[in-house]
Amino acid sequence: MNRHPLRPVTGEDVARFKEDGAICIREVFDKEWVARMNAAVERLLAAPGKRAREATKSGDPGRFHMNVFMWRWDPDFRDFALHSPLGELGASLLEADKVSLFYDQAFVKEPGTREVTQWHQDMPFWPALGNDIISLWVALTPVTLEGSGVEYVAGSHKWGKFYQAQTPDKDGNFTDKSLEPCPNFSEMKNDPKYRFISWDCQPGDVICHHPLTIHGAGANPLTSRRAAISVRYAGKDARWDPRANVMRCDGEPETKLKAGDPLVLDGVFPIT
Numbered sequence: 001m002n003r004h005p006l007r008p009v010t011g012e013d014v015a016r017f018k019e020d021g022a023i024c025i026r027e028v029f030d031k032e033w034v035a036r037m038n039a040a041v042e043r044l045l046a047a048p049g050k051r052a053r054e055a056t057k058s059g060d061p062g063r064f065h066m067n068v069f070m071w072r073w074d075p076d077f078r079d080f081a082l083h084s085p086l087g088e089l090g091a092s093l094l095e096a097d098k099v100s101l102f103y104d105q106a107f108v109k110e111p112g113t114r115e116v117t118q119w120h121q122d123m124p125f126w127p128a129l130g131n132d133i134i135s136l137w138v139a140l141t142p143v144t145l146e147g148s149g150v151e152y153v154a155g156s157h158k159w160g161k162f163y164q165a166q167t168p169d170k171d172g173n174f175t176d177k178s179l180e181p182c183p184n185f186s187e188m189k190n191d192p193k194y195r196f197i198s199w200d201c202q203p204g205d206v207i208c209h210h211p212l213t214i215h216g217a218g219a220n221p222l223t224s225r226r227a228a229i230s231v232r233y234a235g236k237d238a239r240w241d242p243r244a245n246v247m248r249c250d251g252e253p254e255t256k257l258k259a260g261d262p263l264v265l266d267g268v269f270p271i272t
């Protein structure tokens with residue numbers, strides 16, 4: 001299993017990431033990693049644990065499963081988040097010497113799943129702020145736009161917008177009414193003001209995005225599973241910011257960190 005990305009990140013990659021707020025880095029993982037993490041996802045689906053979210057409406061076909069903080073209880077997810085090429089990839093794109101692990105999240109859409117991932121930004125969901133946080137969305141199955149590939153509005157991380165969070169299962173605990181809802185960018189596909197970017201992925205490819213880049217994904221009408229794990233890492237300017245209406249983190253960081261502290265904490269947000 002490879003410990004470093006199979007090809008180095010280039011200066012051009014860093015520049016493209018800064019410009020668009022999203023980039024696809026190909027072949028980060030070897031086949032052994034992909035097989036190991038697909039097996040880990042299979043186990044997760046069978047025994048999802050206490051942080052699972054199922055966004056499939058009752059009676060609908062398929063299954064839209066999400067989960068978080070798997071690294072804290074599953075050794076394979078732990079190795080994947082802490083001892084895989086991801087830390088180095090995140091640090092390279094953030095131009096940091098080292099990064100800390102913020103959290104990991106699984107996104108699985110079984111064949112026939114109708115539920116979409118609405119257009120959103122990530123940061124409004126989080127007890128964190130900062131420019132130097134990166135999400136590394138690792139494709140574990142072949143992914144096409146038609147089969148729920150993630151699509152991004154290029155450059156939207158620089159708009160100065162902070163849209164209301166809305167989870168796919170419509171959890172009201174995340175709704176900060178003082179924020180504007182995120183528009184439905186699917187209705188703006190022909191508007192020349194916006195540039196939409198997406199990538200067909202092979203297992204082991206990684207889409208890397210900034211926490212304010214607007215993104216979303218469609219249903220999965222295909223006959224095969226779409227599975228990805230998004231691992232989020234924090235760099236230099238990332239700060240703990242425990243606002244109301246945000247995600248709760250495992251490991252009780254609220255008892256040890258105060259607002260404005262760096263997003264680093266032994267055993268909770270560990271350095272990779």
Ligand SMILES: O=C(O)CCC(=O)C(=O)O
Nearest residue numbers: 107117122135137217230
């Ligand atoms: O895979 C998906 O459907 C959504 C992924 C996502 O929103 C993320 O990784 O931040």
